[in-house]
């Protein structure tokens with residue numbers, strides 16, 4: 551692995567060869583998450599691909615010239631020409647290997663992969679999910695000197711990291727940006743000593759053996775498992791939704807509202823998160839039409855009053871979307887009037903869908919006792935029906951899903967586990 555500067559770019563990158571170039575920064579958790587994967591792949595693929603790192607903050611001129619605006623960003627070059635897709639954010643090992651396909655034949659990549667020796671890491675507790683529930687469990691376990699590994703398919707933080715402002719988390723007088731609050735939570739747990747395996751593919755989970763396999767070849771073997779995998783947005787399930795996801799349809803206002811300055815958007819849903827997120831989107835968009843299936847919004851009174859007072863917001867009640875299509879840069883939305891059954895087409899710049907959540911349990915099919923809504927049942931100590939397996943936060947059966955309740959669950963499970971391990 552070689553560290554380069556702007557002055558080396560010509561000789562190291564542009565003058566031939568196959569290159570994977572990582573623009574990194576300091577104090578950058580996704581860069582820290584990428585570093586061991588990049589190192590490990592360098593060991594495997596280093597004979598065929600040149601792995602280079604460049605410190606973005608000290609080489610801004612080159613970063614600007616190449617249009618690199620976030621860290622980490624990995625760019626692939628073949629004979630001096632950029633190839634394949636750029637990678638940024640929480641970069642997975644599998645995404646890097648996919649990227650190598652722009653440099654090497656697929657058979658060569660498979661041959662090199664076949665030399666990987668599977669590894670097993672032992673620990674006391676494997677925590678699946680780094681939202682507030684999992685992070686708090688990691689903190690309490692670490693402070694009790696219990697050896698825990700926290701595993702997340704993305705970067706730690708869970709939903710909080712994409713929540714615009716959090717105003718109901720105790721200890722802060724002013725609302726806190728969600729990304730900052732989740733950053734503090736994550737750093738506190740990491741600095742305590744809980745090991746992180748983040749932005750990984752969770753390939754297999756054996757709850758009975760307490761084994762979690764990540765990135766195909768690395769198995770974490772634990773004495774206990776905590777499942778804190780949270781929830782994911784519900785889909786409407788109408789034609790065009792999947793195809794336009796990320797290309798006109800979004801499920802995250804914090805992530806995407808900024809792309810709709812002075813544009814028109816449609817928000818689907820009428821509950822608290824739909825109305826609060828619509829209010830946030832109105833800071834950017836010029837006009838918002840809220841499409842909701844019932845005659846009244848379901849959001850609480852405060853959110854409704856704010857929404858009705860917002861001049862940018864319009865409401866199309868008792869209507870449901872039936873199909874989405876792309877038309878140039880616009881999105882066409884067929885909506886049905888539930889009273890007349892007539893369908894009309896709305897044309898908009900973008901659509902945001904907020905129609906509730908579902909638990910992330912697809913990895914554990916048939917293993918857990920679930921409640922009527924598909925959430926994992928637990929006892930008061932957050933134990934599930936599987937011995938040694940606990941469930942915390944939004945994925946578990948409960949009445950109220952909030953940051954504070956997820957944190958409470960993480961605390962309870964960690965203390966219960968610490969006591970069990972001590973006996």
Ligand SMILES: Cc1cc2nc3c(=O)[nH]c(=O)nc-3n(C[C@H](O)[C@H](O)[C@H](O)COP(=O)(O)OP(=O)(O)OC[C@H]3O[C@@H](n4cnc5c(N)ncnc54)[C@H](O)[C@@H]3O)c2cc1C
Nearest residue numbers: 679681682683703708709779780781943944951952953956
């Ligand atoms: C838009 C929005 C706004 C909100 N605003 C507020 C608010 O203002 N105040 C408040 O108190 N609450 C708010 N909430 C609710 C709050 O965010 C959740 O209750 C809380 O984040 C739940 O924490 P959790 O740890 O259970 O799960 P999550 O935060 O959902 O985190 C789950 C983690 O598990 C990971 N994961 C998923 N599948 C796997 C897998 N197979 N293996 C490993 N990891 C996996 C995910 O990547 C994620 O990091 C809001 C929620 C949303 C969606």
